Amino acid sequence: MTPLALRIALIHLRARGRQTLVSLLGVATGVGFSIAMAALMQGSQLDFINKIIDATPHIMIKDEFRNPAEQPAARRYADGAVALDGAKPTEELRGIKGAGRTVTQLEAMPGLVVAPILRGQVVIRYFGKDEAAAIVGIDPERHRRVSQLAGDIRDGRLDDLHTAANGLIMGDGLARKLGAGMGDTVTVSSPAGVVFKMKIVALFHTGVISLDEGEVYALLKKVQVLQDRQNVVNRIYVKTDDVYGAFDQARAIEARFGYRAESWDEANQDILEALKIRNVIMYTVVAAILLVAGMGIFNVVSTITFEKLRDIAILKSMGFREADIRAIFVLQGLIAGTAGSMLGWALGFGLCQIMSSIEFKVRFATDLTQLPLYYSPWHYAIATVFAMTAAGLAAYIPARRAARVDPVDIIRGAA
């Protein structure tokens, strides 16, 4: 039975060759662009996530608490109607208490690499020029393993921090603004009133302006003295082997040590949400293309059913059931969907090839970049499922109408 329905379906489509081709190209366009866009979208998304994962700590422990400390009065009268007015938290020099022990305990956990940090503000002066900057006190051996700083250094090395008495690694943008260069000595003063003379031992370049013009690095011990906060750290950076388990690990760390521990995905939540929305938009566009393709198929199959009313009538009088007639025309939709999808695979693959061969320059970057593309058979499968569903539905509507044709009406009319 099916081979006959298939043959009739094919014959009808061939008789409407041009219209069939147009509908088929509609499907191919939908499928092709959907594949190419999926590769680009997922590619850029993964590229972005990988950059975040490489460039930032997977988990950052801060000297903060997720909920503000309870006021003693509120604790005392837990169910009472107590209103506290003008309660101010006591000014305290913040920091992670017992940071040394915390670092040791974290390092004992499998899969974690840990680096303590003291971050604070300073003003840097060089021959009458003042620039505010963030100074990050690091332990180079540990820091090397949680950050890309070592890789971003253009002149000098991370270890050069040890060579000079007061070594400083400076962003190249900041150095340019100060007019300072390698080996120059700048004056660094902290809010605590301590002033150091520090020597630029290395310059780094990340490509991110806010970092290149706003950050300097020095040894943790020096920064603690500079900020007058001996033995204090206010950040702990953690890298984990299980990047996608970072959220749960952060939760566990926070529960254990009390300090706010933020995973990379929590810290970049808004961006990740935006990526999701972007995916929704993409699939909406693809659905719209396929809707148009579906309309093309609806058109062909509709036209054919009207042209072939006599054939439908005689087939029904011969003993074809409604389902048999429906099958013929739904098959036409599926044939157009299948052929269109296969053309679409070629188109999608071709578009990806073209996109991957494009090289271009991003502003503020010196290197040529390529579009980040991600290839997955799923992109082909999903686009095809969408296309086949659209094609099947588009054909089903006229097919159902054709199957319900009353042969008596047609046979009377043709006599």
Next chain:
Amino acid sequence: MTNEDRQPLVVARNVTRVLPAAVPVTLVHDIDLDIFGGEVMAITGPSGSGKSSLLYLLGLLDRPTEGRIEIDGADTAAMNSDALARLRLERLGFVFQFHFLLPEFSALENVMIPMRRLGRLDEASMTARATDLLGALDLGDLVRKRPDQLSGGQAQRVAIARALANDPAVLLTDEPTGNLDSKNSAAVFDIFEKLAREDGRAVVTVTHDLDLAGRADRRVELVDGTVVSDRHQH
């Protein structure tokens, strides 16, 4: 053997068909017929008397609004459209004034379509049977021709072969010779007589041609949707 001893292949009992409308149209009214194998039955009557309407009812293409149609003794009133389609496929064959051959298929393939739907024979047996049917109707040389390459009489004979594809017990034809000249008409009627007398089929044929109607074994005359005479001839 008389008709009383045999089971009729098709029975119409008090069959009335009214088209629902603001002013309902009665196509046929209170028809009683028992149709037996082995005879050619002609239905005649003036234009608009309900001949085609009756044929569609007997052929299960339409349903009566009153009364019932039986095929092989089974009431068809309660059957769903799939069951009716099955009966048409296995027991009934139609030939209309227009041949209704599928234009893209050869004569042979047109004849094979009902066989394929029934699916009882393999490809070789279907081809052999269709070739035989066409050969018996003197179309042996034309099996590969498309409908548009056939004359009116040839196309109509292909349509007859197609109607016989699944060896139906009843052949229902509506002015099958309406588009044919008298020579071709007579040839078609010869075929009908052979199908009835040699194969024992029931052949019901609506015709305007009174000469042909005169050749039938039985003649039913309709006027205004009712049977006004029902006579055996010869």
